[in-house]
Amino acid sequence: MPTARSLHMLGVVCGLAAGAWLGGAEAPTKLVTLGLSPFLISLCMVSGVFVARWTLPVVLKGTSYVFLDLRERAHLMVWAILAGALWGVANTLTVFAIRDVGLSVAFPLWNTNSLVGIFWGWFLFRELRGRVWKTTAKVLGGAGAVVFGATLLGLASAHRAGGAPHRLVPGILAALGAGLLWGTMYIPYRKAYLSGMNPLSFVTVFTVGELATTGALAVVFLGGIRPVLGTVAAARPVLFWLFLGGFCWVLGDLFQQYAAKYIGIGRGIPLSNTNQLWGLAWAALVFGELSSFGKPAQAQIIMGSLIIIAGAVAISSAVAPESEQAAVREVMARECDRYGLDLEVTASAQLGKDPLGMVTHGRRWWDYLIVALATDAFVWLARCATHPPLAMAATWIAALVLAMLAFLVGCGWLLWKYTRFS
Amino acid sequence: MRPWAPSSRSLRPRRGEARKAKRQRPASRTMSTAPCGWRKFAGTTATSSLTWFPLCAVRHSRFSARLVWPPSGFWRFPLRRSTAKAILTDGHFWIPLSVLVLGVLLLIYVH
Numbered sequence: 035m036p037t038a039r040s041l042h043m044l045g046v047v048c049g050l051a052a053g054a055w056l057g058g059a060e061a062p063t064k065l066v067t068l069g070l071s072p073f074l075i076s077l078c079m080v081s082g083v084f085v086a087r088w089t090l091p092v093v094l095k096g097t098s099y100v101f102l103d104l105r106e107r108a109h110l111m112v113w114a115i116l117a118g119a120l121w122g123v124a125n126t127l128t129v130f131a132i133r134d135v136g137l138s139v140a141f142p143l144w145n146t147n148s149l150v151g152i153f154w155g156w157f158l159f160r161e162l163r164g165r166v167w168k169t170t171a172k173v174l175g176g177a178g179a180v181v182f183g184a185t186l187l188g189l190a191s192a193h194r195a196g197g198a199p200h201r202l203v204p205g206i207l208a209a210l211g212a213g214l215l216w217g218t219m220y221i222p223y224r225k226a227y228l229s230g231m232n233p234l235s236f237v238t239v240f241t242v243g244e245l246a247t248t249g250a251l252a253v254v255f256l257g258g259i260r261p262v263l264g265t266v267a268a269a270r271p272v273l274f275w276l277f278l279g280g281f282c283w284v285l286g287d288l289f290q291q292y293a294a295k296y297i298g299i300g301r302g303i304p305l306s307n308t309n310q311l312w313g314l315a316w317a318a319l320v321f322g323e324l325s326s327f328g329k330p331a332q333a334q335i336i337m338g339s340l341i342i343i344a345g346a347v348a349i350s351s352a353v354a355p356e357s358e359q360a361a362v363r364e365v366m367a368r369e370c371d372r373y374g375l376d377l378e379v380t381a382s383a384q385l386g387k388d389p390l391g392m393v394t395h396g397r398r399w400w401d402y403l404i405v406a407l408a409t410d411a412f413v414w415l416a417r418c419a420t421h422p423p424l425a426m427a428a429t430w431i432a433a434l435v436l437a438m439l440a441f442l443v444g445c446g447w448l449l450w451k452y453t454r455f456s
Numbered sequence: 457m458r459p460w461a462p463s464s465r466s467l468r469p470r471r472g473e474a475r476k477a478k479r480q481r482p483a484s485r486t487m488s489t490a491p492c493g494w495r496k497f498a499g500t501t502a503t504s505s506l507t508w509f510p511l512c513a514v515r516h517s518r519f520s521a522r523l524v525w526p527p528s529g530f531w532r533f534p535l536r537r538s539t540a541k542a543i544l545t546d547g548h549f550w551i552p553l554s555v556l557v558l559g560v561l562l563l564i565y566v567h
Contacts, residue, residue, distance in 0.1 A: 108536075108539055109539045109542060109543050112543055112549075113543075113549075113552075116549075116552050116553065116556065117552070119556055120552060120555065120556050120559065123556060123559040123560060123563060124559065126563060127559065127562065127563060127566070130563075130566045130567070134566070154551075158548055158551075204565065204566040205566070207562060207565070207566065208562065208563075208566045211558070211559055211562040214555060214558075214559075215555055215556070215559045218551065218552050218555040219552070221548060221551060221552050222552060225548065251563075255567070372542055372546060373539070373542055374538075374542075
């Protein structure tokens with residue numbers, strides 16, 4: 035049986051793996067420089083996300099498991115759709131924020147989502163409660179360091195200040211709003227895992243809200259269904275790369291979900307926000323974006339990266355003491371009482387056990403069908419794909435992909451060993 | 457697994473049992489309501505069975521298979537009234553919902 039310390043380390047590794055995969059998923063957004071609409075990029079990536087979010091749970095657990103889990107905790111379907119809608123609106127707000135004030139200003143503002151997540155974790159789920167000043171200082175200091183380091187990176191990589199001066203206030207509000215929405219999105223996450231739901235089941239419903247909201251917003255902002263379909267058809271040669279980005283994003287998000295489950299949102303979210311480092315690595319090493327930077331900017335980038343790493347180390351070492359674990363158990367009992375759940379089963383799921391795995395066996399034939407259809411979709415898109423006209427360093431692509439795969443295999447193995455993907 | 461959980465094996469009646477059950481109860485009662493609001497097919501003949509999918513059902517026998525859509529209970533709200541009430545009276549629920557409304561209003565403003 036995994037101990038509290040081993041589950042903490044598992045959560046930390048999941049948070050770091052989330053950072054690597056979420057950072058890698060940012061690479062296809064480089065296609066925006068080819069003149070594609072940000073709404074189109076967002077919609078296509080979310081479509082890839084939708085396919086992946088239905089395929090991975092089927093591969094790992096099967097539909098029987100997922101649907102039984104959803105039926106046992108039917109109330110969480112509403113929460114999952116709400117979380118998906120929050121993600122969709124926040125993502126669209128970031129598009130406007132980048133347009134109005136530029137990425138360098140917008141990114142640090144929405145990166146405050148981890149501080150919002152820490153607040154909700156403390157306020158609603160009794161994380162960081164009890165006489166745990168040292169642990170609280172490590173988490174708050176670490177999260178602050180991640181935000182500050184990301185701010186330095188954003189400012190250093192600024193190529194332009196942004197749009198027109200009169201758009202400054204709307205742009206800042208959009209970025210802050212995105213941070214608030216993303217930070218609040220972690221309430222349903224934590225709610226689900228304190229109720230014993232498997233992250234794989236949660237994401238299958240989450241993605242419905244996500245795709246519906248992103249699709250609706252694309253239709254509204256692009257002027258109807260016909261223009262959306264027209265732009266999707268025009269972007270067919272690069273659809274594969276966007277779907278692939280969506281797939282990477284799902285892997286990162288799944289690791290983030292497991293981190294939220296095993297170490298809470300206060301610790302898990304700042305750790306996964308290290309994706310900024312990986313995004314920087316792709317930009318600098320693969321796309322050569324930093325070659326034109328002067329010495330001061332390069333020093334600022336190195337300083338920002340070191341601060342982010344120090345913040346991640348501080349959070350990683352902040353193991354929840356017994357008093358905090360007891361406070362979290364009280365919250366779990368509250369959830370079970372409200373929604374009529376079995377406390378023993380819920381607590382065992384929180385400890386990495388898999389009670390549902392004992393009553394569901396094997397796969398149905400349609401599980402294989404779903405996987406085959408998803409694979410076909412990717413193969414079909416790959417056949418239509420063309421090499422994007424971007425200068426890329428193949429050696430660095432191979433190195434970064436290898437690093438991401440190492441995280442995938444290592445973290446996947448640990449999740450299997452300790453929790454059976456529970 | 458709960459007794460009402462979909463499973464073609466568990467839903468298939470044994471030889472003779474279905475005929476006996478059919479004699480004892482009216483046809484309309486072969487559909488029983490499951491706790492979560494979905495319905496379970498109890499079986500009417502010894503060779504016909506119903507397999508559930510997420511969004512449809514297949515009625516199949518040894519010789520044929522037929523897609524049944526929508527499956528019974530498809531349009532029913534999948535939450536029990538007590539669960540819906542528990543969600544609506546949960547103070548936590550209104551926080552993300554309010555933030556979502558705020559986000560949509562902000563989106564309208566910045567657009």
